[in-house]
Amino acid sequence: MSTVVRGRIHSWDLSTGVDGPGTRFVLFFSGCPLRCLYCANPDTWHMRDGRSMTVDEVMAEIEKYRDFITTAGGGVTLTGGEPLLQSAFAGAVLRRCKEAGLHTVLDTSGFLGARATDELLADTDLVLLDIKSFDVPTYRALTGGELAPTLSFATRLDRLGIPMWIRYVLVPGWTDTPEPIDGLARFVGELPAVQRVDVLPFHKLGAAKYTALGISFALADTPGPSAELVERVRGQFRRQGVEAY
8 A cells, every 4th residue: 555645734835046047946844943033934943833745745835836846947946944854755755846847956055965875866956055154153043954864965965976065054153264265165165066155244034933933033133245355265265165055
């Protein structure tokens, strides 16, 4: 008897330019093991807040937008939350997307990279890997998790030849120290599978969600980075031969 794979989905949306190439159908998974201080989607932290869906139901929603996303050179992006918290479900969705001829992107912190099977990764065209900090104590304070699993996942993706875009959120006072950034730049500069680094300026667009959820937003008084700071950090990556935007 076959088993219907189910997962918990928070929501879905269409986006251009920030979730992978082209116009993407972005599927937000519920549940995340990290608690990043700058998280813009605290409403995706808990599995209980998601909607139970089968892979067939997810694909039915994607099919509604197939012509639009494929014409625009896009595909499907799995994000969250953390898709690898529901790795079996994520893998099943990726498999179906590949069978349907759709470009696939996995957006992950890499913290649960060990849960990604080789089969799941074989169905992934691109990984957006969020590396929150290259300084271990800062990473722990910023996320509540450990850095090592993410770095291990990055080296595994490189070994498998799976393209990566590294995402680095620039938070003044937290992730702007030059030395750890240089360390991260050297690390990713030695991984041929890394195609680019996106330096993402910290913002507070999700602050209203914290208020609605009755959660304190720890970085409420933290300013966004200046244009000069953003360009300095991009330059640190570029000096290691990495495309940075």
